[in-house]
Amino acid sequence: MRTLLINPPYPFTEWPNMPLGLSYIAAVLEKNGFEVKVLDLLVSQYSEEKLHRCMAEFRPEVVGVTAVTMNYPVSSNILKLCKTFDENVITVIGGPHVTFCAEQTLREAPWIDIVVRGQGEYTMLDIVSGKKLAEIEGLVFREDGGMVTTSNRPWTENLDELPFPARHLFPLSKYRAFNAGGALITGRGCPFNCIFCAGHRMTGRRVRLRNAKLVADEMQMVQELGFKEINIEDDLLTLNHAHVYAICDEIVNRGLKIKWNAFSRVDTVTRELLTKMKQAGCFGLVYGVESGNQEILDRVKKKITLKKVRQAVALAKETGLKAVTSFILGLPGETRDTMRQSYDFARQLDTPYGFHVLAPFPGTEVRDKAEEYGITVLTNEWSKYDANRVVTTTPGAGAKEVEQILHQYYNDIRRYIRHQKEQEREGELSDEGMQEVRLRSERRFAWSLLKSDCIENLGPLEIGERPTKDLALRLAERLSLPLHQVDEQLTWLEAEGLLVPQVVDGRVLWSWGRPFPNEA
């Protein structure tokens, strides 16, 4: 069956990233001889007309969309539109939201035919191969006016049997225009049981690891595609040290010059490990710290101590890695005082930090046992589950208290950016600071081009002395941005081959670069 996979939109603030889930599914379908197309509505303007055009041109027999909780409403609506355009198309949804509320999804969205629960590569392959739905593990679907839930699909044990993600089906130049990293995973699973996390329930608590040689092959491939950095998206890379050493050895022995970062836990790092990682190109780690109050850490089953946090941050600093710490406000037992402790602790660590707000995602223990944990869930309006706003309260921390700390955190960010701008004006900004400023403006610029399909809608331009300058003039006006800034950004995009001019009928037509002939 011809299959269309759709990457739905979500806000810039959530770091646009090529989705590995959809790209693994696409790769498995292609490997088995099926025709697959990706419609990426994240790094382009989302319109009904575009969706309609894609459906009319490609005429898919199956449409699949992914969703986290926050963008489930828009993903569901995309499938509703697909069904309106073609009532015979089979509509499928998967990902970490619907996995844990599959039946509710089908009850509320009659236009969705199938919910895929958990890891989706082989489940989608079975669907597209036309296997009887009742015989496919990991599904919920409608039948005879009721719903059928098939048995759970066992975790994929041997990750090495999976092909590399089908990056060639995605508009890579658009992702690269953010100057952000390319993504890959080296393993799936996390043995911990933090009550606010849906990750370990998506990937399983038993860790399966990929062969280090294959990981290095994929890193090399991502680098050759032009990505300057790699984000390793494992839930917890630093769990199995032998695995990390093996990957680092591959990188070093092959002489790869790759910059990469990863998610970690403070109780899984040692000086030797971090030194090795640094040698192999790692530049940063994200530590889930969650709270500056030990009782709360114990209550949410984080199983770490504040002492360990301090040690792990110090180790990262000593080995030259940038540690970013991540906190959650509104956890069970939270009060104004405990949030203040988290905030003070984050600042004392003297390393970059981020604050999110508790969102009780379906499938998490904190949602399933909300009452037991003293959590009041204020809304099930899923679009509000972006973990940046208050959707729960505790007896000791209402919305106002949480927002107060959150505002303080946002003010810190604003102050930091203002300070950098002042330093830049006075010529006192460090190289690292300059790089941050440049990156921020590159990303914002890329986003404004992409979200309005600016390049696609531009049409041909007169041939002038310097085509990039002509394009800059036009875009500066259209985007209301300073000409010098637009010119600088476009010069970079063109030099990287991300934007390409072509002369057509005596005029210049700009388009996004296509490193693969069949790229979206």
Ligand code: B12
């Ligand atoms: C890496 C990562 C990120 C990266 C990249 C995200 C991306 N879009 O690629 C960054 C840092 C950008 C990010 C951002 C966010 N993330 Co995040 N992220 C992860 C992480 C650690 C791994 C995701 C991953 O790549 N897995 C590997 C791939 C292969 O698996 P997968 O994506 O789950 O896909 C498989 C299945 O889900 C299924 N599937 C998925 N889609 C589809 C579609 C179809 C049709 C089918 C059949 C099957 C299917 O099959 C796939 C292949 O097996 C997960 C934790 C986890 N283990 O799930 C959290 C996680 C997904 N993130 C989460 C959240 C909340 C966010 C943010 C909202 C940030 C925030 N404010 O907290 C944003 C939302 C961005 C978005 N829309 O995805 C939550 C989602 C929970 C929920 N129910 O919403 C998770 C589960 C972590 C958690 N807190 O519990 N994230």
Ligand code: SF4
């Ligand atoms: S928060 Fe991190 S350590 Fe805890 S269960 Fe989730 S992935 Fe594992």
